[in-house]
Amino acid sequence: MTDHAERPTAASTAAPAAAGPIGVFDSGLGGLSVLREIRRLLPAESVLYLADQGHVPYAPRPAGEVAGFAEAITRGLLAAGAKIVVVACHTASVAALGDLRRRFPGVPFVGMDPAIKPAIAATRSGRIGVLATAGTFRSGRYASLVREHAHGYTVIDCPCPGLVERIEAGLGDSIETAELLRGCLEPLRAQGVDTLVLGCTHFPLIRETIQRVTGPAITLVDPAPAVARQVGRLLAAGGLSAPAAGPSPTLRLVTTGDGRRLGELAGRLLDGQSSNAAVVEACPWPADGAALRL
Template sequence: MGNRAPIGVFDSGLGGLAVLRSMREAMASEDFIYMADSAYAPYGDRSPEWILHRSAAICEFLLQEGAKALVVACNTATTVAVRALRERFSPVPIVAIEPAVKPAAALTRSGVVGVMATSRTIGSAQFAHLREQYGRGLSILGQACPGLADLVEAGRFDDDELHQQVAHYVEPLIARGADTLVLGCTHYTFLRPIIQSVGGPAVTIVDPAIAVANEVVRRLREAQLLSDARGRGHTMFFTSGRPVRVGAVLERLWPPGGVVYRAPGLAGGD
């Protein structure tokens, strides 16, 4: 495997584009393969067994496409599957996103942190561990947000229902004293302006996408896999959903020119 091989990235849908964007900014010459599992998004209400099996299948696909490293840009997949994925695909570098509880704990002034995520992430052992490890002396409030990722995946950014749901999930956290909100699902990055508007200007929003990009750089440098290519790298997009539908949302979230292909062997009935 050469250092000019692409980096494989996957999420349950298009939310992981927030992570991809940060990686593209940090590693302009790298090539990327992005897999949006849109036919099965979101993962939040899926069983752990299903998430593990599906995540492994997507990793296999990305490696078959020549990926030199893998990025799990889905908090739910991280909480359920990343340990098993690292064991199965070692020595391939695997970097995974997780709710940014640690930096949020350092930023809060009120001592109350709200974490917005899927039901599966909020109920996971990993989130409980993060809360115990970094939340001593603080109140770490987990807020499951069913439905939000679906609205992002459908591209319904101007929908009244989306604004109502954001308010429904954010306002109780603010009412309980939260001054720091963690975006514990990559889809929520694209709702940041709405979340900020509901929470108010005094609320700090923590998004782990930049930290993931920095960790990918560190791991690739450590493995001597950083690309030595000149010029801007390319990005290929695959989906298990309908490329036309996914492409229409991609146009709103990514610079022009992105073409979405149907992932062979992974396509669903979306």
């Protein structure tokens, strides 16, 4: 594969238009937790969501490979008219966000950071747990956040291998998943943790299951509402908010894999308790590594 760092910059990308959609992508279902907050806060905005289920999970993959996926997806979102790109995946954010901002300098980006600073504000014991994937824990960005904000606090990493895959498979509410979580989280309770950062966008999808395992004494911190607020701020600052007299907002859901679970979950998350699955478009991954055609 061609070295990602040697590809030409995308300085010629057309300026985004206010009528365009918000582009959101993740490796799979997890970004729906961010999409939900964006639609709640910015109901007039159209959204184009890409689930790269053909490559899920991202966490075990080399950072360069994830960065290549992120660039191809971003090119596809921009070609489809996206006016801002939300990298709704912690692993992709730490692997690619800086490079994306350099390659697409006219495009506003919002990424995911583990919510260390809000957790510091919430903790009473001074002991914080971070439930995240190995890709996030390996990153220099995560280490710098802990150094910058957590001086004098104890931050305990809590990887939970297999949890993302279980959520993608629709098993997030199962007894087996609760047992997996119990094995991962019980050591945090034993060490006096009172605040837990949900450091992967998949994890808020099973927030109730996680809270049952931790018990009410542990506060869960989800960065998605803050991400939605940042999207709103950047749109307003750039004059990119949807026109007040514009057309009705639209939602497009696109996947590079099997869209059945994406449609079912989106139907539940985005339409209240509706049992109707959302319509999902298929988008095969291009064999030549070019931009996705959305």
